[in-house]
Amino acid sequence: LLTQKISYIRKIKEWILAIKIDNSMPKEKILEAYLNEIPYGGNVYGIEAASKTYFNKDAQDLTLAEAAYLASIPQSPTMLSPYGKNRDKLETRKNLVLSRMLELKFITKEEYDKAKNEAVVFVPQATTGIIAPHFVFFIKDYLEQKYGADMVENGGLKVTTTLDADLEAKAEQFVKDGALKNAKDWNGSNAGLVAIDPKTGQILTMVGSRDYFDKTIDGNFNITTANRQPGSSFKPFIYATAFNKGFTPDTVLFDLPTEFQTTCDAYGKALPGHNQKDCYMPDDYDGKYRGPMSLRDALAQSINIVAVKLFYLAGLPDSLKTAESMGISTLKDVNQYGLTLVIGGGEVSLLDMTSAYGVFANNGTRNPYTGILKVENISGKVLEEFGASPQEVLPKNTALTISDILSDNQARIPTFGVNSALNIPGKTVAAKTGTTNNNKDAWTI
16 A cells, blocks of 8 residues: 655555554454465465465464464564574564463463473475575575565565576585585585685575475575684684784794693693693694694694694784684674684684685685675665675785695695695695584585
């Protein structure tokens, strides 16, 4: 009845309509009409359609807990989708609905307790008609935050994205094949992949799991935007900071047993009156010590002890500043981290890491990541459009030096061997791996 344009005139018309409807229909019929029209995400409109979609039953047959979930979703159908990454938020809102029903005496305490603890099972999401699902919902989340859920669900927006559909299809197949092989060889359950054009910041592919529709691995959870520990893949930010301060690839540090806590002796034992837990003597991946090493060899071979020493020398605040300027958005509190940060002690997302490494690939110039080329409203008016916003955040020589080291196959041979997967014949490829404790996560950027 009304346009999507928000204005005082529209608000006045809403008031008049509300009064007319209230005078012509009982409250129960108004609620019924509302429940039959309200959006529940995607093409699902109305409580009956939502009940069929999410629980495969008629609305009148819903349990109290199921009904509470469906009462929760309309506040933000994308963010609170049971198929999205915010199940915890949906759970919180469902419990809020139940608590309000208890307060208003719609239900008893016994009914409240039973519904709150009921294990509700949602029908698996339909698998047809959606391409690049993780990317689609990533974009939808962005649009809802910027324009509001109502505009996204009902506003008739036309959205042009950066996705390369052919690359996405290949990436999804690569990820699935590799993840299934890893499941067999290494007991690994999942995998993800992001590709970004560093000259523009445009996201070309986003694969958030080996299979979006596989419930056994929480396939609809997008691991490319989740925060995980990056292991040694964080080291280049510290090396870049050091190179900015005058260190060079030929600078030599010692890979020897080193205690970094002043309240402990040189052998890693706490001094009298101090806590043993404060002692910190990092190991290398193989438990060996190599003596004097150039920074080139230490980074290429991913030697932990040298990296921690370099982090100490480069400084925590400056190193964090480097990482943040390059695109790492999750490491805000400088006081929260210690020397373990250099070997992955802080949590970051694959999307941020891919974007930040793009600075090395682009000679020190950062282009913030984006998935949007253009957004138009129902009238064809352009609401936003991609425009490059490059910013030099790293000296060109520093970026080139890091890329040179990470593409030096000769320097990394002692750790990775002559013909590792990082060496691409006929191509110059800079690459860095990272592995977390107990091999929980493995990264390659």
